[in-house]
Structure formats: structure tokens, C-alpha cells
Amino acid sequence: MPDRLQPLLFLEAITPYQSSVNKVEDRGGKIRLCYNEGAFGPSPRAIEAVRFSASTQHRYPDMGYARLRQALADRYNLDPLRIVCGAGSDDLIGLLVHAFMREGDEAVCSQYGFAMYPVAAKSVGAKPVMALEKEMRTDLKAMLAAVTRRTKMVFLANPNNPTGSWVARNEMNEFLRELPPHILVVYDAAYADYMEEEDYSDGFEWVGAEGRVCALRTFSKIHGLGGMRVGFCYGPKVVADALNRVRNPFNVSMAGEAAAMASLKDQTFIDNCRRHTLMWREKLADHLLAHGFRPYPSRGNFLLVGTHSPEHAQDLFRYLEERNILIRPMAGYGLADCVRISVGLEEEMKALFKVLDEYRDKHVKEGAKALKESLSEAVQ
Numbered sequence: 001m002p003d004r005l006q007p008l009l010f011l012e013a014i015t016p017y018q019s020s021v022n023k024v025e026d027r028g029g030k031i032r033l034c035y036n037e038g039a040f041g042p043s044p045r046a047i048e049a050v051r052f053s054a055s056t057q058h059r060y061p062d063m064g065y066a067r068l069r070q071a072l073a074d075r076y077n078l079d080p081l082r083i084v085c086g087a088g089s090d091d092l093i094g095l096l097v098h099a100f101m102r103e104g105d106e107a108v109c110s111q112y113g114f115a116m117y118p119v120a121a122k123s124v125g126a127k128p129v130m131a132l133e134k135e136m137r138t139d140l141k142a143m144l145a146a147v148t149r150r151t152k153m154v155f156l157a158n159p160n161n162p163t164g165s166w167v168a169r170n171e172m173n174e175f176l177r178e179l180p181p182h183i184l185v186v187y188d189a190a191y192a193d194y195m196e197e198e199d200y201s202d203g204f205e206w207v208g209a210e211g212r213v214c215a216l217r218t219f220s221k222i223h224g225l226g227g228m229r230v231g232f233c234y235g236p237k238v239v240a241d242a243l244n245r246v247r248n249p250f251n252v253s254m255a256g257e258a259a260a261m262a263s264l265k266d267q268t269f270i271d272n273c274r275r276h277t278l279m280w281r282e283k284l285a286d287h288l289l290a291h292g293f294r295p296y297p298s299r300g301n302f303l304l305v306g307t308h309s310p311e312h313a314q315d316l317f318r319y320l321e322e323r324n325i326l327i328r329p330m331a332g333y334g335l336a337d338c339v340r341i342s343v344g345l346e347e348e349m350k351a352l353f354k355v356l357d358e359y360r361d362k363h364v365k366e367g368a369k370a371l372k373e374s375l376s377e378a379v380q
Ligand SMILES: Cc1ncc(COP(=O)(O)O)c(C=O)c1O
Pocket: 035, 036, 087, 088, 089, 090, 091, 114, 157, 159, 160, 161, 188, 190, 217, 218, 219, 220, 226, 230, 231
């Protein structure tokens, strides 16, 4: 018998989630372009709904959040009985893993896929198997090649965070045809609301009542409700049933349910957010390119940006941080020479552009000084 309390050994494989940019003092007065949050915040209708729900917060919420499930079913033409909500899609990712995987199983993920997938797999002692990407894009063929007898789940974010890359419907159709039928496909469409491409699918079309694909959505991005923690999973009966067994009965708060329902009704707000994000994402990419950075093509509300080296990325991060602009370093993803920048409000983008101009001027000056010094040394 052990003589002291010990957590499960396989938990040692998990690095506790750390963030260099989410300190309490970063909450106010700073320009937060580090978390892919919705630029405009919540819809005014969602704010009003939260206010309205305030006086009944002593009551527990509806365990089945029937009204929210019905609102989602109406909005996306889904079967409400196969919708399971959660405290953000992170909650649902964890629940899916707990319901379908155990020690020794494998989950196939893309090399630069969303960071919570491997963490969730490791939390039950399963092994994340990372399929290499090609030119920073999910390589579905490599994902198929990574499947073994032990594979229970495949995670795919489309569009992906942090690369911003996406895969088309026909590529996915081919992938689903080839994948063995017992493997659960977790298709994470967190950024679907920013997509305008005809050949993109939010995944609902593949979620059959008896199938093995489930689609995740979140209210944290275009709906601007990250702090509320609301997401949902649309899955086959077997998935919905399993999630309902393992979830906490009150895993969506009353305020969260009210905010999400109100936000679903505010299509004008959502359309404005999309238009703004796409326009400023393009301006941001142009600005970064003109300053010698390498923005990757993105379909999310953010850009992954290549710099010259890990030191350069760190230097840019610090320079902006000292001027109260927070962006995301990417070393945790194995992309130490990159940073990720979310699209913010117009005034935030303009402030960022100004600081990027100053940063470039500083480098030009330093470069000229270094050149002058090396020339004068050569003359001596
Ligand atoms: C691809 C992807 N999935 C899921 C999430 C988690 O979102 P939520 O706030 O709903 O937990 C994120 C958040 O950044 C994400 O980028």
C-alpha cells in the first residue's frame, strides 16, 4: 500500500496550462490580441439577457438547458436530442475523451492542431499521435497514416488554431471514406462563423444519428462570450448519450444559457463582427508583410505570424507588451519563431500598426548603427 497520496502516474505527461499573457493586471487598460476573443465583445442583446437573468441567479440552471438546445436546433436545423452543451468546447473535448478513451488508446491530432487535444488525451493516459503538417496545413493523408489498432479518436479543428489553415469539404469527404468506421471524429468548428468559402463545411452534414462524427461549436469567438463558457457538441445518439452520462448536470450556467440564446438571435451583430474581422485581418496581414513579417493565410479571427527567429519573436512580443499590447508567443506549439495576433477593434488595430511602425524604425536605426560601427572597425 502506498504511504502517501499520489495522483495517477500518467498525469505527469501533462504540462500544466500556462499563460504569459493572462495576468490579473492584463484585464484592464491593455489591448488584448492574445486570445482570439471576439473583437466587439458580447452582443448588446446578450448583455441585456445576462442583466435580466441576474435576479434569479440563486436558482440552479435547467440541467438539460432545453431552451438553448431548441434555439440551436432551430438556428442550425439540428436534432435537439443530439445536442449536448458544455462550459465551452474545452469542457466537451475533455468529456469526449473521458467517455471514449482510456489508458493505452491513441488520439490522432495534427502537428499544429489546437493544444487542448493532446492535453485531454493525456488526462486519461491515452497517447496523442501528432501527424506532421505540410506547409503549416493539416495533412489528412498523414493523419490517416497515423491511425493504428489503438486509435480511438481523431481531432481536427477546421479552421485550425493557431495556423488559421482550413480543409475543404471534398478533402474531408475523402478522409471520412478512408477512416476505419469505429474511430470517433471530433470536428471542431470553433471558427466556422468567420468562413465564407462555399466548399467549407461546419461539419453538421456529417453528423448522422448513427454515425461517428461529432461537431463542436463555441460561443467564445464571434459571439464574444468567452467569459460565459458556453459551447456545444452535435453528435450521433451514442455520443450524445455518453456525454450526458459523464457531464456535470449543471455544466452551463443560467447566465450563459441566457446570453447564448440572445446572441443567436442577433444575426446583424454576428454579420458585422464577421465583416469587420475579415477586413482587418487582411489589413493586418498587409501591414505585417510590409514590415518583413510572414503572416500565414488564416480563416480565423487571428493571424499566425512568422518572424526571423525565436529571439525576434520574443523581442516583438516584449516590445508590444511594454506598450500595453498583448499578443501570443507560440513556443508552446513548437513554433518559437512565430507569434499569434488576434483581430481587435479598429482603434486597437490602428494602435498596433503605429507600434509596429515604431518597432520597424527602431530596427532600421539599430541596423544602420551596427553597419556604421562594423564599417568603421573595418577601416581601423
Ligand atoms: C479550435 C478551438 N477549439 C476550441 C477552443 C476552446 O474554446 P472554448 O472557449 O469554447 O472552450 C478554442 C479556443 O481558442 C479553439 O481555438
